[in-house]
Amino acid sequence: xxxxxxxxxxxxxxxxxxxxxxxxxxxxxxxxxxxxxxxxxxxxxxxxxxxxxxxxxxxxxxxxxxxxxxxxxxxxxxxxxxxxxxxxxxxxxxxxxxxxxxxxxxxxxxxxxxxxxxxxxxxxxxxxxxxxxxxxxxxxxxxxxxxxxxxxxxxxxxxxxxxxxxxxxxxxxxxxxxxxxxxxxxxxxxxxxxxxxxxxxxxxxxxxxxxxxxxxxxxxxxxxxxxxxxxxxxxxxxxxxxxxxxxxxxxxxxxxxxxxxxxxxxxxxxxxxxxxxxxxxxxxxxxxxxxxxxxxxxxxxxxxxxxxxxxxxxxxxxxxxxxxxxxxxxxxxxxxxxxxxxxxxxxxxxxxxxxxxxxxxxxxxxxxxxxxxxxxxxxxxxxxxxxxxxxxxxxxxxxxxxxxxxxxxxxxxxxxxxxxxxxxxxxxxxxxxxxxxxxxxxxxxxxxxxxxxxxxxxxxxxxxxxxxxxxxxxxxxxxxxxxxxxxxxxxxxxxxxxxxxxxxxxxxxxxxxxxxxxxxxxxxxxxxxxxxxxxxxxxxxxxxxxxxxxxxxxxxxxxxxxxxxxxxxxxxxxxxxxxxxxxxxxxxxxxxxxxxxxxxxxxxxxxxxxxxxxxxxxxxxxxxxxxxxxxxxxxxxxxxxxxxxxxxxxxxxxxxxxxxxxxxxxxxxxxxxxxxxxxxxxxxxxxxxxxxxxxxxxxxxxxxxxxxxxxxxxxxxxxxxxxxxxxxxxxxxxxxxxxxxxxxxxxxxxxxxxxxxxxxxxxxxxxxxxxxxxxxxxxxxxxxxxxxxxxxxxxxxxxxxxxxxxxxxxxxxxxxxxxx
Numbered sequence: 114x115x116x117x118x119x120x121x122x123x124x125x126x127x128x129x130x131x132x133x134x135x136x137x138x139x140x141x142x143x144x145x146x147x148x149x150x151x152x153x154x155x156x157x158x159x160x161x162x163x164x165x166x167x168x169x170x171x172x173x174x175x176x177x178x179x180x181x182x183x184x185x186x187x188x189x190x191x192x193x194x195x196x197x198x199x200x201x202x203x204x205x206x207x208x209x210x211x212x213x214x215x216x217x218x219x220x221x222x223x224x225x226x227x228x229x230x231x232x233x234x235x236x237x238x239x240x241x242x243x244x245x246x247x248x249x250x251x252x253x254x255x256x257x258x259x260x261x262x263x264x265x266x267x268x269x270x271x272x273x274x275x276x277x278x279x280x281x282x283x284x285x286x287x288x289x290x291x292x293x294x295x296x297x298x299x300x301x302x303x304x305x306x307x308x309x310x311x312x313x314x315x316x317x318x319x320x321x322x323x324x325x326x327x328x329x330x331x332x333x334x335x336x337x338x339x340x341x342x343x344x345x346x347x348x349x350x351x352x353x354x355x356x357x358x359x360x361x362x363x364x365x366x367x368x369x370x371x372x373x374x375x376x377x378x379x380x381x382x383x384x385x386x387x388x389x390x391x392x393x394x395x396x397x398x399x400x401x402x403x404x405x406x407x408x409x410x411x412x413x414x415x416x417x418x419x420x421x422x423x424x425x426x427x428x429x430x431x432x433x434x435x436x437x438x439x440x441x442x443x444x445x446x447x448x449x450x451x452x453x454x455x456x457x458x459x460x461x462x463x464x465x466x467x468x469x470x471x472x473x474x475x476x477x478x479x480x481x482x483x484x485x486x487x488x489x490x491x492x493x494x495x496x497x498x499x500x501x502x503x504x505x506x507x508x509x510x511x512x513x514x515x516x517x518x519x520x521x522x523x524x525x526x527x528x529x530x531x532x533x534x535x536x537x538x539x540x541x542x543x544x545x546x547x548x549x550x551x552x553x554x555x556x557x558x559x560x561x562x563x564x565x566x567x568x569x570x571x572x573x574x575x576x577x578x579x580x581x582x583x584x585x586x587x588x589x590x591x592x593x594x595x596x597x598x599x600x601x602x603x604x605x606x607x608x609x610x611x612x613x614x615x616x617x618x619x620x621x622x623x624x625x626x627x628x629x630x631x632x633x634x635x636x637x638x639x640x641x642x643x644x645x646x647x648x649x650x651x652x653x654x655x656x657x658x659x660x661x662x663x664x665x666x667x668x669x670x671x672x673x674x675x676x677x678x679x680x681x682x683x684x685x686x687x688x689x690x691x692x693x694x695x696x697x698x699x700x701x702x703x704x705x706x707x708x709x710x711x712x713x714x715x716x717x718x719x720x721x722x723x724x725x726x727x728x729x730x731x732x733x734x735x736x737x738x739x740x741x742x743x744x745x746x747x748x749x750x751x752x753x754x755x756x757x758x759x760x761x762x763x764x765x766x767x768x769x770x771x772x773x774x775x776x777x778x779x780x781x782x783x784x785x786x787x788x789x790x791x792x793x794x795x796x797x798x799x800x801x802x803x804x805x806x807x808x809x810x811x812x813x814x815x816x817x818x819x820x821x822x823x824x825x826x827x828x829x830x831x832x833x834x835x836x837x838x839x840x841x842x843x844x845x846x847x848x849x850x851x852x853x854x855x856x857x858x859x860x861x862x863x864x865x866x867x868x869x870x871x872x873x874x875x876x877x878x879x880x881x882x883x884x885x886x887x888x889x890x891x892x893x894x895x896x897x898x899x900x901x902x903x904x905x906x907x908x909x910x911x912x913x914x915x916x917x918x919x920x921x922x923x924x925x926x927x928x929x930x931x932x933x
Contacts, residue, residue, distance in 0.1 A: 121198045122177055125209065125378070126233075128192040130226060132382050137196065137375045144198045146205065147372035151458040153205040154355050154362055155374075157234035158282075160244030162213025165284060167191055168334060169244060170208055172345045174352070175200030178210045194230055202352050205371075209234060229385050236381050239362035240278045240355065247286045247330070250294055250301075261302070265309045276366050278325040286330040295328040302326060327361065367397055370458030373404035401459035405467035408455045413474055416448045422479075429482045433489035441482070442537045445475055449538070476539045483536065487546045490530040495553050498523040502561065512565060513623035516558045524551065562622065566632065569618055573611050574639050580607040581643045589651045590658065592698040597706035600644060604707065608640040641707065648705050652759040655702045656768050656775075659695040663776050666691035667783070678786040688780050689723075695772060696722060703765055704750060705757040712752045717762070721745045722769050792847055833869070840865050 123140040126132055141147060156174075158166045167178035167190060176197040179190055191212050199206040211234055214227045234241050243261075281298055283291070306320040320326070329348055332340040355361040369377040377400040416422060422444050428434050452471055456464045498519055505515035527550050531543040584603055588596050612633055619629055651658070667687055670676050678684075700715035721744050745762040749755060760768070817823045841861055847854035 123196050124193060125196040126194040126230070126382060128212065128226075130193075130229070130382075130386055132379050134375070134379060137378065140196060140198075141371075141375055144205065146207075146374060147455070149205045149371040151368050151370055152356070153207065153371045153374075154240065154352075155207045155209070155238045156199070156240045156242065156352070157209040157211060157238040158242040158244055159211045159231055159234055160213060160242075160282075161246075161249075163190070164213060164244050164246065165334060166213065166242075166244045167210055169242070169282065169284075169331075169345070170197075170210055172342060173349055174202065174206070174208050176208060176210075194233070199352070202349070203354065204356060206352060206355065207374075209238065229382075232385055233378075233382055235277055236275070236385070237378055238277060239365045239368075240280055240352075243279060243281045244284060245281065247283045247289070247294070250283070250298055262305050262309060265306060276323065276325065276364055278327060278361050278365075280327045280329065280361065283328065283330040285333040285336075291328070291330045294330065298328055299326060325361075325364070368458070369397065369400050370404065370456070372408070372455060373400045373459065376400055376403055398460050398463055401456075401463035402467070405456045405459050405463050408452055409467045409471040409474075412448050412452045413471060413478075415451075416444070416475060417478070419444060419448075426479075426482050429485045429489070433493060434486065436533070437483075437486045438532075438534045438536055441479055445472075445479070445536065445538050448475065472538055476536070479536070480539075480541070483534065483539075483541065486534045487531060487543055490527060490534060491546055491550045491553070494523050494527045494530065494550055495557070497526070498554055499557060502557070506561075506565075511621035511623075512562065513621060516562075520554050520558070523554065566622070569615070570632065570636065573615050573636060577607060577611050577636070577640050578643060580611075581640060582647055585644055585647045586651060589648065589702065592658075592701040594697075596701050601707055601709075604640060604644055608637055611640070612636060644707065645705055648702070648759055652702045655699060655760065656772060658702075659698055659768070659772050660775060662698055663691045663695045663772070664779065666694055667776075667779060678783050678790055680787050680791040682787065684780065684783050684787065692773075692776075693719075693723060696769070699760070699765055699768065699772075703758070703760040704753045705759060707757075710752065712750060714750050714753065717744050717750070718765060718769075721766070789847065792851075836869065837862075837865060 121140055121143050123136040124133055125137060146153065158170060160166050167180045170176050170178050171180065174197070176199065178195060178197065191210050193212055195210045197208055197210070199208055211230045212226065214231075279302075283294060283298075286294075303320060311318065331344050331348075334341045351361055355363075356365065357363055377397075380399060421440070425434060425437070425440060425444070429437060434440070449468065449472060452468060456467065501523070502515060502519045505519060506512065524547070527547065531547065535541070535543070581604065585600055588599050588603070615636055616629070616633065619632065668676055676682070696718055697715065700718045703714045703718070704712060706712070743766075745766040747762045750758060750762060817827060841858050843854070843858060846857045
């Protein structure tokens with residue numbers, strides 16, 4: 114491409130008919146043709162070879178086409194079609210220099226390229242200069258009449274007229290005035306037009322519908338160069354603003370936008386080369402389709418690489434973007450506006466169609482970002498709702514009111530945020546996401562409601578547990594006839610209080626009556642379950658409770674003091690009373706009685722366990738021949754459902770048997786203690802023995818009275834025996850039986866004698882050392898002193914022996930006591 118003199122010359126089509134795609138693309142970039150829109154014009158020149166076409170263009174438009182060198186002879190200079198930009202003419206004007214016709218180089222028969230190039234010039238150009246010699250006017254071949262006839266005939270097959278300006282340039286005019294030459298030329302052109310066969314649609318079409326015919330005459334360049342240049346300069350002014358109304362091409366139609374010129378020219382030449390009919394309107398749509406698609410693709414690629422969009426897309430994937438819809442709308446507007454600016458001159462239908470496709474592609478590209486944004490809005494709205502909802506509940510607001518107000522407010526907030534994220538170019542519906550946030554909010558409310566109700570239920574269950582469990586346990590522990598009645602009253606009272614408070618707390622949830630009744634029923638069932646669970650727990654410990662009750666009643670008197678078995682108590686009656694109380698406890702624990710329905714558990718147990726003989730006799734009374742049936746040989750109680758049974762009759766019988774076995778030893782011990790007490794209280798001999806002793810021992814008694822010394826000895830022996838009696842605790846030892854008492858006394862007898870003798874020896878030595886020179890006392894004093902000493906000695910020995918038995922060694926203060 115030649116850039117000399119800023120005309121940007123390029124070889125558009127070579128002599129072999131090859132279209133220079135690369136050359137024209139470079140040419141368009143160099144002259145920035147795409148920026149011109151529809152504000153450009155195309156001029157072409159055709160005429161005989163060596164007729165001065167290139168010279169005329171160079172002087173007229175400031176181009177640099179190659180000119181013929183007259184000194185080298187007349188020969189073909191321009192081959193094919195050359196394209197250049199006119200210098201200094203507004204608007205942008207392109208000029209094509211066509212290969213001359215009627216040249217010897219192609220020969221007489223090779224006129225195809227002439228016709229093709231002429232048709233191409235008429236199809237592409239707004240103004241066609243037809244260069245002809247003045248002296249050829251009126252001739253057939255030299256005036257290009259056959260060529261024009263062929264071109265006109267082909268033009269008739271066009272869908273609609275394009276309105277091209279034909280500017281006949283008469284070269285080397287003679288003295289014949291132009292006013293005389295122009296009518297002849299117009300007449301010849303009209304004859305050519307009239308002689309051309311026309312399709313039915315253009316039978317009556319005038320020449321002026323297809324062409325504007327202008328005629329201009331120029332002096333000889335060689336003979337009158339200055340005049341020639343003046344005339345060319347005058348003609349040049351006519352090309353300024355040539356496309357404006359009143360200009361040379363002011364009424365042109367079907368203009369291809371500048372950005373599609375190269376593609377349009379290429380397709381036109383291709384159709385002409387293939388000898389096809391050239392439908393300019395269809396061609397215009399085709400050019401618009403291709404070019405608008407190219408523009409759309411360019412704008413789409415530009416949008417994808419747009420820094421603002423890339424940053425927005427990257428940010429929205431991780432977080433919410435304030436003003437997302439406004440920003441994205443602005444970016445899309447810029448992209449579509451650029452498309453509109455570049456495609457504004459193309460066919461409106463094609464332009465709109467491609468714009469819609471571009472818009473759809475852009476929206477398809479940005480939709481994931483929009484969905485990300487809606488997702489962020491939904492997540493943020495949900496989190497804010499949760500915080501506000503929890504805060505409202507913590508402030509004491511009613512649950513239903515808080516849920517309703519927060520839900521309404523934050524759904525409206527979502528709507529505002531979603532509207533802010535909306536894109537003007539898209540009519541996307543965010544209702545699905547809105548429904549999703551609705552479901553999320555409802556799900557959270559349901560979850561919190563369930564948690565709050567569970568928490569509330571747990572609170573009241575704990576209160577019921579505290580109010581019922583321990584009192585029920587105490588009532589069952591002290592079982593009596595009105596135990597279950599008291600438990601029922603307790604259950605009704607505490608359950609009623611809990612249900613009233615619970616119902617008041619449920620008012621804030623505004624739930625339906627069915628749900629409320631279910632929750633209240635659940636709380637009632639829980640209270641009943643507490644009683645039943647506690648009853649089952651106590652039933653598992655019934656044997657321990659029975660033994661404790663038996664031990665309490667059997668081992669303590671009416672004043673709750675430990676019972677001492679003195680031999681006067683009626684052990685049988687006490688045992689029966691204690692067992693009856695234990696059996697009552699067993700009967701109370703045998704079944705759950707939360708209703709007023711009567712049962713026969715207690716009577717059955719009493720007859721079967723406390724009065725088995727009576728029960729047997731009653732059974733025998735009904736039928737003497739029948740064998741008595743054990744009423745406890747069953748797994749159910751009469752009038753007691755299985756679900757309310759804690760201990761079956763068989764289990765009660767087994768527990769009673771074990772109870773009797775484990776309490777039998779206590780009764781036996783009481784009987785043994787009573788027998789021992791009786792024996793210890795009856796140590797005196799019988800009355801007859803006492804009378805015999807008095808009668809038979811009368812002489813010995815009188816002897817003692819006559820000799821008081823014997824009486825003192827007897828008294829001392831009595832004291833010694835009493836000390837031994839007290840020390841050995843003979844009565845206590847024989848309380849547990851004769852043989853155990855003998856064995857116990859035999860083990861303690863010898864140590865007690867030794868201690869007694871040792872104390873006597875110590876007492877004697879003490880008195881001798883303390884009063885060695887004292888005169889012997891009188892007998893009465895001796896006896897009195899001896900009695901006192903023996904008394905003190907016995908007490909001292911008793912104290913020491915007792916202390917030694919208990920494992921504690923100490924000396925009694927009575928040992929050092931001195932008799933006065």
